[in-house]
Amino acid sequence: MQKYPHLFSPLKIGGITLKNRIEASPMNGDSSPTGYLTDAVLATYEARAIGGAAIVTHGETVVHIETGGAHFGSANLDQEKFMPTHLDFVDRIHQHNALASIEIAHCGMHANPALTKGGLVYGPSAQKGERGTDVLPLDEDMMNSIADAFAHGAYVAKCAGFDMVMLHGGHGWIFSEFLSGLYNHRIDRYGGSLENRARFPLMVIDRVRQAVGKDFPIEYRMSGSEFIEGGFTQEEGIEFAKMIDGKVDLIHVSAMTFHDPNADARMFPCSFLPRGCNAFLAAEIKKHVKTPVATVGGFNSPEMMEDFLASGQADVIAVARQFLADPFFPRKIQEGKEDEVRPCIRCNHCMSLDFPSYTGIANGNVRCSVNPTFGKELYEFTYRPAPVPKKVLVIGGGPGGMQAAITAAEAGHDVTLCEKSSRLGGMLITASEDIPFKKDLYDFMQYLIRMTERKNVNICCNTEVTPEYAAESGADVIISAVGAEPLIPPIPGIDHEKVVTVTELHDRKKELLPGQKAVVIGGGLAGCEEGLAMAMAGVDVTIIEMRDEMAKDAPVPHRNGLLLEFAKYPNLHTVTEAKCTRVDENGVVYVEKDGKECSYTAELVLLSAGMKARKSVSEEFRNCVSQFIEVGDCKKAGKVLEAVKDGYYAGKNLSYPPLTHQFGRFF
Template sequence: MKNKYYPHLASPITINNLTFKNRILGAPMSNPELDSDCNMRKEEIAFHENRARGGLAGVAIGLGIVDAIGRSHTKEVKLYDVMSLPSLKEAANAMHRHNCNAVMELAHGGKFANARGHGSAEGVNIGPNDEINGEGHPVRSMTEEDIYRVADCFGQAAKLVKEAGFDMVLIHGGHGWLLGQFSSPAMNHRTDRWGGSLENRMRFSLLVIEKVREAVGPDFPIEFRMSGAEFTKGGYGIEEGIEMAKAIDGKVDIIHVSAGVHEDPEVFVRTHPSMFIEHGCNVYLAAEIKKHVKTPVATLGGLNDPDMMEEIIATGKADIIEIARQSICDPYFPEKAFSGNKDDITRCCRCFTCFYNYLTNRTFCCAFNPVVGNELEHKHAFPPTTPKKVIVVGGGPGGMEAAITAAGRGHSVTLYEKNSRLGGQLLSEQYIPFKQDMYNFVKVLEGRLAKSGVDVRLNTELTAEQAAAENADVIITAIGAKPIVPPIPGIDNEKVVGLTALHQPEPALGQKVVILGGGLVGSECAIYLDGLGKDVTIVEMKDDWAADSYFMHKNAMKIYMRDSNIKIHVNTTAKAITDKGLVCQTPEGELVIPADNILLAAGMKADRKTAESFYNAAPRVFETGDCIKAGRVVEAVTTGYYRAIDI
């Protein structure tokens, strides 16, 4: 029987005798942390298991390294060590508990190994050519013996994975990893039979596929990940991508079409699409390749909408959808879609919170999902609690999350919001095209509030005295922060507007806009207004713009701004606002920037005075979100969730 909501997306597919219950697979995601022997801990297994529990037909664990010389991080599963077997077996069992197929990615960093400071056995990397890589490490050109040895390593790793009970292996042949380095004309400068023509450049990948097939047998599925196009200088385009796919057609069981070269920051935002790129940006690559091969084709690329996924499968652009960040943001995405609850899906907004924390803090994290990284403790219900009367003051994302969680634990909850709408600062995102997924989060939370039975009272600014009169057992203050208003002459000029000017389809702004404050918020506003055709100038007193942004997101903004008309003045201090515009002090002297409007984006400051007024208004008073310290959505949602758990 077909699913009545998504008949194509929910339909099963059989790959080399292995049936996937639907067409949504979890793309490879590696582990930011492992134990000291590089085995998965129960925490990592719980993370991947939670993806499986949410309805994915398969979950791939990323970056299983097949050779000690090929490690690119300090924490990667060592598929060349038989002692990895126990944790792999436990991970496979965890997937199978939820009728989800377990997949392991087989990878080798090649010339980009050691990129995170992990020393190789030889002290040098191996790759197609003799060179010095971007990190300053020497790279030795692989000999014929090296090539066959590494190919055997892929085969032995696949054999170990199969022994552990995994259902499929995924060979990483794209994104500039070792096999991708050989297939790329930009990276492979060899003149022997392993370089030059496309046939020669693909020879290593075909050898690896052959060795893996020998190791796992004819009836074990093999997925091959490739870049449909590299989008980098000297790299191949979709025409060669098609020929590469034709070369492996029939030799593997899924052709997984991605894009780009991971170590090139210019195309990182294509491999891992930023919010400034359309959803499904890489689907056309898979669609073109599918026209030329018989092997089932998988696609991906910033996909977070089940309607779009259904259309991709229904129209034959691809056979399989793969998602990564979306399964972090909402692991229960497939289950919600197939049960008719798509409005409750939290859609990934592609903010790079997950990537930033993965690379810097070695943790799983999500701006919208407070459970990510803590799945192990959440596998078991929290201790029962006596129902209490709870008041939440503030209807931003932190307050909404706190109210939903508290109600879900059996408490009687009333939420007070002084404005006519819920959402707090996220309301600024409603009309910004590249922020629609973030604004959608507000609507998802509103829907959950309605289902949870929380008593929501809008247009009600609750004071501490009024709250105390309610005799609540617990008060959670989520009152947020206030805009910083610089004390400069003319700040009360009618030209000066706040971010509320963006709370409408057409911003209440003239043609020439000066943004006072070049942090993340100001920079994103500049991109939005530039897209509307405004003449935009950013003024920032620090020596860099968007200094508070995640570096991957800033890279995406740089790429956008390169072709924009946005003007940026750093090391520039606002001195006064006049009828002519903004008077500034720059390193070169005084400057007057003409402006029809000056948009205040100088930052936010925690409203401590109001928050502290609620002290002792109830037996227990918790604070959450920006009223503690102005920050990001991730802090507001996470603290809101855990404050409610503490009741």
């Protein structure tokens, strides 16, 4: 019997049937800088089809090239030269029994003048654009031209073999600009009342329907609320959904608008928000319409997905970042292997590396912290060299060491992992399921531990490896993952007993009681997150940072979410452009940029001044065996992304055939 019967039940929309209720949402940033879908990019989409998605959606595709593009690297449906790209996409998806969809869009006043004809940018009303450009109000002739472009684009998509089309009507793009009072200040029949503001989106829907016919499904993506004063409200979202009920075949409910500089923290829900945080918008709309409704917003738990479907809050679960973390997660869930799903940690590295496209830098820079194969599916999933089994000793049980052990064991090697402490996890041990915004990272640590144990790795905790131990182990290969250690600045009193490092904090912070005081020296991401965790527990926290802003090393959307959380806690204080000069029995003394000396009393001082690679420890093992590899922080102190990537390739590349092998094209 299927454990998740609603999640894996079929659904008929228009003239097609979804095999399950999981939709791979459109994700911008995974195309090439030219907009063409290369073989590598097509393989990324194809992996989602192989992985069991019912619908795989081609990301944002422009329909009116003269006025509608925001990003370098977006494909379009205006120019015939892109047709092979679209045909290839459809073929890749169809061969795996999945449906191919394409999101068609016009970015309105968010268009990039570097991409538009004459550098002109259009919107519903005259106003200043986000790049300082004067936005020109659309007249009816131009509106008709854009509406016809949507109809033409949808027709071209149908001719290319797509099974359905998604109209992007959310996030501050052109339809939502007409709907929102933030953008639409018109006094003609396209402004004022919601009925008037909805006139242009409804015009486009009608023309698209005329172009594609009654049985070709149209999915409409909308923001259920913009969550900003003066913007499109939840109540208006419900009323608009009623207007399109029966005109489209699937109503896809997202949230927010890029008018809000912090929109990304909720639009792509960060770890400071609960999973499914926007789903209530879809659930409320579903009460008022007969058209099936898709919900989106950080879903990755099959139990949560099943509950939303079973309770009638949604008909389809749209998923984006979890497909980056593990494109095969639907199949794993359906086959009863949900504990082998590699979880998305919502760090939003994938988003931050693409956000520079707003400044005109080409996108296509997406990376995933937990999935080192993302973007490399063409090579990773099409060629596996025959293993030459080796005896492998992995030193260190952090994320890099565990990933190395997992990958090496999967390749058929005899792997022993030694960890000097009593448990696996390394720096991930600082994550706790009791701290809400660290639950995602905690889940990933548990996944790595679980998979390490499951892959027949010989795990030796409480085992500190010495060069003698390594030399006598009989290993053919040593993978050093000994990590990094806290950087200790030369501050007088830094060795005081009340000073703890980030690596020691998870033991010592239990000593703090609500109302007591703590000072954090260092306002990078680690210091800020630990300071926030203490503040959430009721501790009065002050974070002192030398730079002019907090958490400048964090991914952009994650940092936005972090700072929004900071604002919720009056017991959390920040001081920037300040240098700590002394720690004493009372607390911390620091100097502000103008030279003024200040002090804070504290029961605990957290030192978070960065980490340094344990190079000297790692180097002790270099000459113990003929093949020596360093991974993660012992090479250079970094993030989970680098550690996991290093570990994966260290384990994978042990499998290369002997040098006598005649290398050729493997795909």
